[in-house]
Amino acid sequence: QVQLVESGGGLVQAGGSLRLSCAASGRPFSMYAMGWFRQAPGKERIAVATINWSGGSMDYSDSVKGRFTISRDNAKNTVYLQMNGLKPEDTAVYYCAASRSGLKSTREYDYAYWGQGTQVTVSS
Numbered sequence: 001q002v003q004l005v006e007s008g009g010g011l012v013q014a015g016g017s018l019r020l021s022c023a024a025s026g027r028p029f030s031m032y033a034m035g036w037f038r039q040a041p042g043k044e045r046i047a048v049a050t051i052n053w054s055g056g057s058m059d060y061s062d063s064v065k066g067r068f069t070i071s072r073d074n075a076k077n078t079v080y081l082q083m084n085g086l087k088p089e090d091t092a093v094y095y096c097a098a099s100r101s102g103l104k105s106t107r108e109y110d111y112a113y114w115g116q117g118t119q120v121t122v123s124s
Helices: none
Strands: 001-008 010-014 018-026 034-039 046-051 058-060 068-073 078-083 092-099 109-115 118-123
Touching: 001 068, 001 092, 001 109, 018 034, 018 118, 034 068, 034 078, 046 068, 046 078, 058 068, 078 092
Parallel strands: 010 118
Antiparallel strands: 001 018, 018 078, 034 046, 034 092, 046 058, 068 078, 092 109, 092 118
16 A cells, blocks of 8 residues: 655745655555646646656656656655646646556556645736
8 A cells, every 4th residue: 555645835936836745655665657737727637757667767648748857765665756747737736546566557557546636826
């Protein structure tokens, strides 16, 4: 079992920055890849950033590439999402998720454990 707790969401003006954190407990953190997903009102949940077990490989959705950075600290059992240049269309509930393996993936099916989500609201 893996427990995930997100923090760092909030209200920010367009152009601003936020850093989300996701603290994991349970199974050894370095065993699995991690992902950040988001779900906007009335839309499907999508992957925005994923990172492999070591932190050496990351992928980003086109909508956030160049603005968001995913990272992880395996010593602290924490994954981060640094969000810069925020836009109103980034408004969503953001979830972190732990994969079933060490390989990163954008497919929800590949993630066995999910956090409760944290709201990010970007005002124009």
